[in-house]
Amino acid sequence: MSRHEVKERTMLSHQRRPLEVEMIGEDRWTEIRRLHHEERQSISAIARQMDLDRKTVRRCIRDRRWRPYQRAARVDTLLAPYAAWLRRRAPEVRYSARILYQELKSRQGYTGSYETVKRFVAPLRELSGNEALTQRRFETAPGQQSQVDWGQARVTFRHGPASLRIFVLTLGFSRRSFYWAYPDERLNQFLEAHERAFAHFGGLTAEHLYDRPRTVCYPNREGRVVWNPTFKAFAEHWGFEPRLCRAYRAQTKGKVESGVKYVKRNFLPGRQFVDIVDFTEQLGEWNATIADTRVHGTTHEVPLARFERERAHLLPARRQPSFLSDARVSRIVARDWLVSFRTNRYSVPFRLIGKPVEVQAREGRVRIYHAGELVATHPLRTGQHELAIQPEHGPGAVARNARTRYATGGPRTSNSNPLTLDVEIRDLALYDTLADGLAEMPS
Numbered sequence: 001m002s003r004h005e006v007k008e009r010t011m012l013s014h015q016r017r018p019l020e021v022e023m024i025g026e027d028r029w030t031e032i033r034r035l036h037h038e039e040r041q042s043i044s045a046i047a048r049q050m051d052l053d054r055k056t057v058r059r060c061i062r063d064r065r066w067r068p069y070q071r072a073a074r075v076d077t078l079l080a081p082y083a084a085w086l087r088r089r090a091p092e093v094r095y096s097a098r099i100l101y102q103e104l105k106s107r108q109g110y111t112g113s114y115e116t117v118k119r120f121v122a123p124l125r126e127l128s129g130n131e132a133l134t135q136r137r138f139e140t141a142p143g144q145q146s147q148v149d150w151g152q153a154r155v156t157f158r159h160g161p162a163s164l165r166i167f168v169l170t171l172g173f174s175r176r177s178f179y180w181a182y183p184d185e186r187l188n189q190f191l192e193a194h195e196r197a198f199a200h201f202g203g204l205t206a207e208h209l210y211d212r213p214r215t216v217c218y219p220n221r222e223g224r225v226v227w228n229p230t231f232k233a234f235a236e237h238w239g240f241e242p243r244l245c246r247a248y249r250a251q252t253k254g255k256v257e258s259g260v261k262y263v264k265r266n267f268l269p270g271r272q273f274v275d276i277v278d279f280t281e282q283l284g285e286w287n288a289t290i291a292d293t294r295v296h297g298t299t300h301e302v303p304l305a306r307f308e309r310e311r312a313h314l315l316p317a318r319r320q321p322s323f324l325s326d327a328r329v330s331r332i333v334a335r336d337w338l339v340s341f342r343t344n345r346y347s348v349p350f351r352l353i354g355k356p357v358e359v360q361a362r363e364g365r366v367r368i369y370h371a372g373e374l375v376a377t378h379p380l381r382t383g384q385h386e387l388a389i390q391p392e393h394g395p396g397a398v399a400r401n402a403r404t405r406y407a408t409g410g411p412r413t414s415n416s417n418p419l420t421l422d423v424e425i426r427d428l429a430l431y432d433t434l435a436d437g438l439a440e441m442p443s
Contacts, residue, residue: 024060032060078112079120086120086364096124140172143313146205147172150185151260153268157275158335159354167193168259173203174307175296176257179287181280183356185217188329191234195322203314217244237323239315266371277334328358337393341366349394
């Protein structure tokens with residue numbers, strides 16, 4: 001090799017070295033230290049796994065604090081007194097030179113031009129972009145972590161358009177996900193969805209990663225984040241450790257974000273739904289036949305097959321009693337005037353079709369409320385996929401009672417006969433039960 005080639009290679013290596021330092025974001029720095037201190041991996045092994053120079057890995061292990069690389073910016077004389085403030089403030093306003101200029105003028109007494117601020121911010125913004133481009137999705141061990149999030153969907157039911165919230169819990173190792181639809185994101189629904197997911201997987205991971213919804217945490221008067229006490233009690237009840245994404249860094253839970261996008265792109269297009277019950281049933285079938293069995297784009301494995309290696313590492317859930325034994329949960333009454341609760345269905349007055357109700361199990365009975373008023377009670381069913389139907393809730397009772405035929409709030413069709421309601425077709429066993437109940441009523 002000629003002297004000129006050696007010199008050129010040396011120059012290139014010196015040019016790359018600062019850029020490599022620049023590329024190490026906090027997430028990668030944390031992962032390097034975890035692999036070394038917790039998994040006892042060598043510096044060489046970590047360097048190969050993360051495609052880094054061993055000197056870079058050694059520096060990350062040595063440094064007790066993450067220190068972002070900052071490219072030296074050309075500082076105008078007028079801007080020099082504000083350089084430290086600008087470097088600290090720029091990420092908070094997403095590197096907007098206009099906002100920084102406005103704040104400098106109004107709060108700091110800056111007298112220079114906007115173009116000067118813009119030139120200063122440009123390399124900082126570029127540095128931020130490079131770090132974002134080099135973020136990696138770090139793998140977690142089997143049974144270690146789940147990621148949890150809500151998605152939103154606008155759909156059209158038979159009674160009209162509706163906005164749904166889709167709960168998604170994704171197992172970090174296998175990428176197997178659980179989905180469930182709700183009318184809102186209230187705490188009871190949030191906790192109930194967790195328990196549905198635990199039952200679906202037959203267990204739960206040691207930790208769960210969240211963005212920062214108020215159902216999980218909220219800031220106190222001092223600006224510090226505190227846990228929602230009910231949610232914290234729920235986590236302790238089930239024995240998992242909740243973790244939070246860093247503020248404004250929701251992409252750190254990218255596995256579940258991908259699950260939300262997958263529902264919107266693969267499940268929703270071209271489908272029709274009768275009501276929220278039908279939506280959830282179709283969602284469950286799609287999850288079992290499509291989502292669980294496709295080859296995942298990141299792991300290049302089938303989630304259901306990869307789950308077999310994760311199953312034994314989950315915390316057991318089947319023997320643990322529900323945290324929500326007495327809590328009320330929200331439901332939307334389906335077109336067959338039934339509401340689903342713990343895999344079973346209970347009837348309510350059919351005038352409430354399409355309306356929200358709250359369901360509560362207590363002392364062996366299911367109580368159903370609408371607008372704070374008790375509208376139905378049933379014995380609590382202990383099996384699965386059972387029906388509890390009271391004939392007086394159905395349209396046949398209204399047809400036999402002229403005084404309540406045109407009761408306020410009842411669903412109306414083009415035909416004035418309530419018996420001709422357009423009801424979703426379900427399992428024939430449901431209609432056998434309905435027929436038996438109606439036959440027992442006096443004519």
